[in-house]
Amino acid sequence: MTADHRTDSETPELGRTVQEFGDDPTEVRESTHYKHEYVQTFVDKWDELIDWRARYESEGKFFVQQLRDRGVKSVxxxxxxxxxxxxxxxxxxxxxVVSADGSAEMLAKAFDNGMKFGGHILRVVQADWRWLNRDVHGEYDAIICLGNSFTHLFSEKDRRKALAEFYAMLKHDGVLILDQRNYDSILDNGFSSKHQYYYCGDGVVAEPEHVDDGLARFRYEFSDGSEYHLNMFPLRKDYTRRLMHEVGFQKIETFGDFQSTYSDDEPDFFVHIAEKAYLEEENNEEENEA
Structure with missing residues (x-):
């Protein structure tokens, strides 16, 4: 068994420094491969890519306000x-606030950052989204899945399973907030980025090296000359919305770069806000119309 094809139960050791993609990186299209991509040296540079201060300013109170408007207390x-x-x-x-991730390296960094920024002791849990209820306990007012992370899932079966787990862990009137790159524009028009909202770090290049209908392989170059890659599935916006509806979310609102009004090819990122609350009146209206 090669390093690129470990089973789910085999967790890579902390402290790895070299990404593993095998002989043909564009053929690596597995939902669990991110564990081999977020090596320690890449994780140590991740905050250079994000730039916490610039990210804070770019998104403003968007997520905070969306959650507060819905009376959210637990996330x-x-x-x-x-x-x-x-x-x-x-x-x-x-x-x-409970902090989960599939990468042990990311969780260790998150815990350190919690102490560094405000002295917070984060409640961290390593969890696979497909078995979220196994690894994380309780129900929540909101689940957030941000940073283009959902695109690490390469099969529709995995995406449906993860969304079903999210749905199950939400309270009856809970909300899921999930974001993604504007892969529609990348696939249809080629890549362009304002580099303004998500990856705000100066001196960091984040751009696709290979794109087809089943893979978006991004290259990340840092000012010290180091280079890393992530293999992701290029989710189309309407496809993501359809999966959410089919899992059970009834009301879904999609923003483009935090704006409710946009042209589909303009935003760098889409943010989907999916509500679990059962809309009985709308269902009755649909039945009457039928």
Whole structure:
């Protein structure tokens, strides 16, 4: 068994420094491969890519306000990465924030960042989204899955399973906030980026090296000359919305770069806000119309 094809139960050791993609990196299209991509040296540079200060300013109060408008008190951050949004929500006074990620390296960095930025002791859990209920306990007012993280899932079966797990862990009136790159524009028009909202670090290049209908392989170059890659699935916006509807979310609102009004080819990122609340009146109206 090669390093690129470990089973789910085989967790890579912490402290790895070299990414593993095998002989043909564009053929690596597995939902669990991210574990071999977020090596320690890449994780250590991740905050250079994000730039916490610039990210804070670029997104403003968008996520905080969306959650507050819905009376959210408890949040499960299922793709916490280095902890930016978990720390932000704690700083904003949310009562319960649990920080989950599939990468042990990311969780260790997030925990350190929690202490570094405000002295917060993050509640971190290593979890696979497909078995989220096994690894994380309780129900939450909101689940956030940010940072283009959902695109690490390469099969529709895995995407449906993950969304079903998110749905099950939400309270009856809970909300899921999930974002993604504007892969529609990348696939149809080629890549362009304002580099303004998500990856705000100066001196860092993040751009696709290979794109087809089943893979977006991004290259990340840092000012010291180091280079890393991530293999992701290029989700189309309407496809993501359809999966959410089919899993059970009834009301889904999509923003482009935090704006409710946009042309589809303009935003760098889409943010989907999916509500679980059962809309009985709308269902009755549809039945009457039928």
């Amino acid at each position: 499960l951050d299922v793709a916490t990465g280095t902890g930016f949004h978990s720390v932000r929500l704690l700083e904003e006074g949310f009562e319960t």
